[in-house]
Amino acid sequence: MTRRLFVALPLPEPIREALLDTMEGISGARWQDADNLHITLRFVGEVDRHTTADLETALETVPFAPFSIALSGVGHFEGHKRARAIWAGVTPNSALADLQHSVEMACRRAGLRAENxxxxxxxxxxxxxxxxxxxxxxxxxxxTLALGPWTADCFALFESDLTPQGPIYTQLTEFR
Known part of the structure; x- marks a missing residue:
């Protein structure tokens, strides 16, 4: 059995609630649920239970110290000449970039291919x-969206279960 995984920073409830307040006004958009709002550090994809265990072990070694983070601005990703997603941006942050790099290195140690x-x-x-x-x-x-700052005090490994109603994300392991 395989699992579809990703590593992310969860958002505190006040930030999720503030983002929910922006989620209207585009017909046909599939807005995220509050529980699905996060900052992805690394999409892993489908892996077996052995790779999941190796990944959890590797992620435990990632150096992590709480840091301040904020959201600013909005934008969209394009695909096939049309917008495919809208997003809230993260204020540039060297601590976040360092964490993401460390998570990427942990993924490679667990045997995953490099993220290109x-x-x-x-x-x-x-x-x-x-x-x-x-x-x-x-x-x-x-x-002009601006939310935060708040203290990111953990990151987590999540499972993504794809359903006809949209993905359901379940936090598997938290790393502090």
Whole structure:
């Protein structure tokens, strides 16, 4: 049996609640649930139980000290000449970049292939499809988004269960 995994920073409830307040105004958007809001450090993908155990062991060795983090601005990712997701940006942060690099190295020690995509820290707010409405007005209205700072005091390994209603994320292990 395999599991679909990722490593992320969970968001505190007040930040999740503030983000939920922005989630309206785009027809056909699939807005994230509060429990699904996080900052992905590394998407792992489908792995077996042995790799899951190796990954947890490797992640336990990641040096981690709490750090201050904030969100600022919004944007979107493009795919096939249309927006495929909208997101809240993360204020540039060297501690977050260092953590992400350490998580990537732990993933490699656990036998995972190197991640080739550039790390773009963000919180996905909605997924879009060809039937979704225009995003320009929403991006304009929320462009000055600024939340935080708060103290990131842990990161976690999550499982992603894909369902017809959207993904369900379950935290497996927390690392402090």
């Amino acid at each position: 995509r550039k790390f773009v820290p963000h919180v996905t707010l909605a997924r879009l499809n060809s039937g979704s409405g225009h995003i320009g007005e929403w991006l304009h209205e929320n462009g």
